Amino acid sequence: MSEVVLEARDLKKYYPVKKGVLQRTIGHVKAVDKVSFELHAGETLGIVGESGCGKSTLGRLLVQLERPTEGKVLLEGRELKTDQELREMRRDVQIVFQDPYTSLNPRMTVGDIIAEPLLIHKKDLGLKGTERARVQELLEQVGLNPEHINRYPHQFSGGQRQRIGIARGIALNPKVLVCDEPVSALDVSVQAQVVNLLERLQRELGLAYVFIAHDLAVVRHISHRVAVMYLGQIAEQGEADQIYSHPMHPYTQALMSAAPVPDPVIQAQRERIVLSGDVPSPANPPTGCRFHTRCWKAKTGTCDVNVPVLEHKGKADHMVACHFAEELTSVTA
Amino acid sequence: MAKNKQIREPEGFATWTPSDGHLLDVRNLNVEFNTRDGKAKAINGASFHLDRGETLAILGESGSGKSVTAQTIMGILDSPPASVTGGEILFRGVDLLKLPEEQRRVVRGRKIAMIFQDALSALNPVFTVGWQIAEMFRVHRGCSKAEAKDMAIKLMERVNIPGAAARYGNFPHQFSGGMRQRIMIAMSIALDPEILIADEPTTALDVTVQAQIMELLKELQAETGTGLILITHDLGVVADVADRINVMYAGRIVEQAEAKELYASPAHPYSEGLLNSIPRLDQSTGQLVAIGGLPPNLTKIPEGCAFNPRCRYAQDVCRTGEVPPLVDLGGNRSSACHFVSELVAGTLQPNGLQVVTGIQPAVAEENGDQA
Numbered sequence: 261m262s263e264v265v266l267e268a269r270d271l272k273k274y275y276p277v278k279k280g281v282l283q284r285t286i287g288h289v290k291a292v293d294k295v296s297f298e299l300h301a302g303e304t305l306g307i308v309g310e311s312g313c314g315k316s317t318l319g320r321l322l323v324q325l326e327r328p329t330e331g332k333v334l335l336e337g338r339e340l341k342t343d344q345e346l347r348e349m350r351r352d353v354q355i356v357f358q359d360p361y362t363s364l365n366p367r368m369t370v371g372d373i374i375a376e377p378l379l380i381h382k383k384d385l386g387l388k389g390t391e392r393a394r395v396q397e398l399l400e401q402v403g404l405n406p407e408h409i410n411r412y413p414h415q416f417s418g419g420q421r422q423r424i425g426i427a428r429g430i431a432l433n434p435k436v437l438v439c440d441e442p443v444s445a446l447d448v449s450v451q452a453q454v455v456n457l458l459e460r461l462q463r464e465l466g467l468a469y470v471f472i473a474h475d476l477a478v479v480r481h482i483s484h485r486v487a488v489m490y491l492g493q494i495a496e497q498g499e500a501d502q503i504y505s506h507p508m509h510p511y512t513q514a515l516m517s518a519a520p521v522p523d524p525v526i527q528a529q530r531e532r533i534v535l536s537g538d539v540p541s542p543a544n545p546p547t548g549c550r551f552h553t554r555c556w557k558a559k560t561g562t563c564d565v566n567v568p569v570l571e572h573k574g575k576a577d578h579m580v581a582c583h584f585a586e587e588l589t590s591v592t593a
Numbered sequence: 594m595a596k597n598k599q600i601r602e603p604e605g606f607a608t609w610t611p612s613d614g615h616l617l618d619v620r621n622l623n624v625e626f627n628t629r630d631g632k633a634k635a636i637n638g639a640s641f642h643l644d645r646g647e648t649l650a651i652l653g654e655s656g657s658g659k660s661v662t663a664q665t666i667m668g669i670l671d672s673p674p675a676s677v678t679g680g681e682i683l684f685r686g687v688d689l690l691k692l693p694e695e696q697r698r699v700v701r702g703r704k705i706a707m708i709f710q711d712a713l714s715a716l717n718p719v720f721t722v723g724w725q726i727a728e729m730f731r732v733h734r735g736c737s738k739a740e741a742k743d744m745a746i747k748l749m750e751r752v753n754i755p756g757a758a759a760r761y762g763n764f765p766h767q768f769s770g771g772m773r774q775r776i777m778i779a780m781s782i783a784l785d786p787e788i789l790i791a792d793e794p795t796t797a798l799d800v801t802v803q804a805q806i807m808e809l810l811k812e813l814q815a816e817t818g819t820g821l822i823l824i825t826h827d828l829g830v831v832a833d834v835a836d837r838i839n840v841m842y843a844g845r846i847v848e849q850a851e852a853k854e855l856y857a858s859p860a861h862p863y864s865e866g867l868l869n870s871i872p873r874l875d876q877s878t879g880q881l882v883a884i885g886g887l888p889p890n891l892t893k894i895p896e897g898c899a900f901n902p903r904c905r906y907a908q909d910v911c912r913t914g915e916v917p918p919l920v921d922l923g924g925n926r927s928s929a930c931h932f933v934s935e936l937v938a939g940t941l942q943p944n945g946l947q948v949v950t951g952i953q954p955a956v957a958e959e960n961g962d963q964a
Binding site: 310311417419420447448449450451452453455456459474476477478480481482500501504514515516517518519520521522523524525526527532534535536538539 | 654655769770771772799800801802803804805808826827828829830831832833852853856857866867868870871872873874875877880881882883884885887888903
């Protein structure tokens with residue numbers, strides 16, 4: 261396997277909950293709670309989970325838009341401490357945001373938007389006035405017309421705006437691109453165009469992606485490895501095909517079975533697990549296994565007391581955090 | 594409120610029987626929006642029908658006119674800027690478009706009800722949810738406050754809201770997304786409507802909650818025999834529940850088929866393109882076959898077949914000829930494509946032209962349709 265480019269080690273992000281006139285901290289929202297993983301060069305790690313599971317916070321931690329409460333992000337094995345190190349790191353780890361409507365400044369031209377990272381890192385990169393040519397090259401690379409460099413974001417459709425966001429993300433030749441729900445705001449026919457673009461760029465530039473999404477089918481399509489998050493923690497992690505064909509964590513199984521397959525014949529044969537209830541509040545997560553309140557396999561005395569550890573089970577690289585992990589193969593078959 | 598009760602149902606409602614035709618029959622509907630760039634033709638001659646107990650899905654991307662269709666049936670289009678320029682909407686044999694507004698109010702909510710996509714903005718934030726559900730009974734049925742409250746709590750129980758009586762006094766923001774959608778559903782079924790229109794009811798929800806909501810809708814439909822129109826862009830959700838599917842593109846129905854057949858062998862290049870462009874949960878596929886280009890600008894719908902600039906089979910007749918009509922293929926299925934027989938037979942060859950992904954002016958977004 262290729263080298264590790266990005267590593268998260270016991271990452272935690274707690275947001276304080278304040279109350280009253282004195283704004284005293286009365287508790288914490290544990291958005292990300294002890295998450296560790298490795299990202300290898302040129303691979304795609306998909307992160308799935310329901311809203312509020314902390315997947316977007318994790319993405320922001322990886323690009324250091326948020327500083328972790330505890331834990332570290334290592335870039336090629338190096339820890340980042342000084343501002344100078346962070347600045348260098350930001351060249352290598354870039355992000356594409358979910359909403360192509362709010363993540364582009366409406367008062368800047370597309371050329372300026374894409375050139376901005378180049379200008380910020382101009383000194384470090386030793387650039388001298390060649391940004392325009394580079395921007396046009398980038399526009400072409402993401403399938404936009406280079407002549408439209410002087411247009412404004414509102415003159416583009418959603419899919420095209422997402423392409424602009426991607427062009428900005430790859431402007432500095434990063435090693436890692438964190439994509440936070442990059443296609444969920446797009447129409448299905450346009451979604452495929454953007455997914456194909458991301459795959460092509462990965463082949464051409466050797467990028468590694470952290471692909472955060474709630475759409476399980478898209479994640480399966482684009483990812484080599486997948487991590488399933490629940491309430492700020494990774495419940496299951498492993499090779500994409502392995503996770504999708506042999507999910508071991510009950511939450512993954514429920515998630516897979518709830519996602520519809522676009523084929524009425526197959527859909528009618530699938531076994532459905534409909535979870536009851538909603539995701540508990542991350543400010544007050546359940547004791548023991550965080551999933552036990554919605555889990556149909558939970559046993560009192562074990563699941564509500566002991567916290568399960570994310571450990572290797574089944575095939576290599578397949579990690580599950582469940583006391584009673586067992587295979588349930590019929591769910592997606 | 595009392596005034597409302599005096600208005601009688603439109604004549605013909607009571608005497609109508611299923612043998613007289615479809616419960617809802619939309620014929621050649623046309624809706625336009627006045628925009629700064631000219632007239633946006635949101636619906637261009639859409640025709641479809643719905644029977645009791647049936648689930649019809651209207652499938653389309655943003656800007657295809659699916660939400661506008663729903664709003665037109667409900668009679669809640671903002672006009673101006675919108676205007677219905679043609680067609681009829683027959684419900685129980687009566688053309689809703691010809692009814693005076695007073696009588697439409699009788700239909701709206703009581704006969705045809707709607708579930709909106711975004712429950713948080715559809716519910717009033719300053720009233721408790723119980724009060725809002727009970728309002729249906731107070732206004733339409735003339736119930737007393739106490740009666741209405743009892744009925745509202747029963748309804749909340751029916752849509753599986755835990756601790757319904759205790760949550761009667763809660764405000765919309767105190768509920769989760771899935772629970773809010775249940776409240777929307779409770780309101781829509783309050784008056785036992787004959788038709789329920791669900792406009793992207795699960796788009797804003799997580800998959801696990803989406804499954805719960807679809808399950809609930811199915812249950813309620815089985816109980817009451819309501820006709821359900823499900824408006825969505827999600828081919829997965831549709832596969833699960835729809836009996837029949839209408840695929841919409843640029844304000845027209847381009848294909849109409851039973852769900853199983855549509856997925857097994859699409860009879861329109863757009864439906865085929867949609868099915869090929871989505872990744873699947875149950876398969877690890879190779880490259881996705883995307884539909885090139887963008888949905889058309891509704892103020893400048895392409896000549897000929899509206900889909901021709903993005904169609905990989907397009908020939909000259911598609912570009913300059915007449916708009917292909919929706920042709921009946923037998924077996925409860927129809928398609929609006931010049932080459933439908935070749936497409937179904939599998940002998941249609943791509944034209945080999947590259948679809949240009951270059952820039953067009955941004956798609957008209959005035960019609961309130963959300964992706």
